[in-house]
């Protein structure tokens with residue numbers, strides 16, 4: 253059984269930066285000392301220090317050709333620095349642009365002049381075992397391109413973005429037929445708007461409140477939010493976020509959930525407002541309004557460390573196709589939607605070999 257895991261990254265933005273820095277941060281941490289922020293220091297015997305980054309793809313001229321240790325801090329990335337990263341000897345290679353850079357992002361990113369590499373070939377040459385898709389929202393064609401490269405090179409695909417692969421029956425079958433696992437879609441942050449909103453909505457329902465309406469507004473100051481100013485790119489994000497909350501209510505309610513604005517001085521902080529209105533005992537009104545402020549990229553990094561470790565276990569056990577419990581625990585739009593507590597139970601059972609997938 254292997255514990256080490258060789259990871260490739262597509263999209264070296266804030267999320268990739270937080271994952272690379274977080275992996276280093278926890279690799280230099282003693283188990284009993286400071287593992288604050290991780291769900292488990294060792295999961296199925298796998299520690300953060302077992303994660304190795306072996307390949308990286310981007311298209312921005314500030315990142316392509318750079319060592320991964322530099323590219324994660326290159327503009328327009330703007331998340332916090334929590335670790336110094338030594339040279340990795342992983343050069344960021346130019347992937348295929350396709351629809352990765354939309355109208356808004358195109359104002360902030362200059363595409364590298366170099367030629368694109370054969371991504372599947374790089375995955376094979378670097379012996380990558382998992383590729384994480386961290387492309388901008390709305391990159392439907394580019395996501396399919398990287399998923400196809402994974403099928404070609406027999407690499408597990410973890411899809412952090414809301415383009416539907418792990419939750420799509422056709423793609424599920426393709427991964428199953430190639431004997432490769434996949435998980436996704438759209439990473440669910442550790443304590444972000446989605447897990448908070450769906451858990452509170454479930455609490456209202458469980459406690460007999462009839463919900464009349466709910467909304468969730470989100471704003472941030474990074475390229476993720478700038479990109480989502482393009483209305484036509486954010487449809488899948490709305491579907492993904494809304495489906496996660498809607499699955500907790502056994503009846504239809506008016507709901508508005510999604511990215512709401514870009515506020516440049518927020519940098520990589522994200523602010524979300526959740527509002528729920530309903531009625532309870534005696535048909536009397538109840539209303540909840542809450543605000544959450546987080547550093548967005550770090551909110552997803554620990555979850556991705558769990559997804560990588562779960563995928564390592566799936567590879568060790570030769571499990572292929574969509575990984576249901578990892579997807580339900582770590583992603584907003586999984587093949588099977590479930591309450592958070594159930595998803596965590598299933599995930600831990602999977603880790604402990606009491607559940608197949």
Ligand SMILES: NC(=O)c1ccc[n+]([C@@H]2O[C@H](COP(=O)([O-])OP(=O)(O)OC[C@H]3O[C@@H](n4cnc5c(N)ncnc54)[C@H](O)[C@@H]3O)[C@@H](O)[C@H]2O)c1
Pocket residue numbers: 262263264265266267268309310311312315329347348349350351352353361385386387388389391394412413414438439440441444474475476479548549550551552
């Ligand atoms: N908590 C979170 O931050 C969170 C949660 C859920 C989902 N996500 C999703 O994860 C994704 C990554 O988020 P981020 O904040 O790192 O975004 P980002 O904009 O900082 O990074 C995206 C990167 O992809 C690169 N890129 C664009 N087209 C490409 C292509 N064709 N090939 C390779 N690289 C390409 C860009 O140059 C950029 O470096 C987004 O889709 C975001 O919605 C993030």
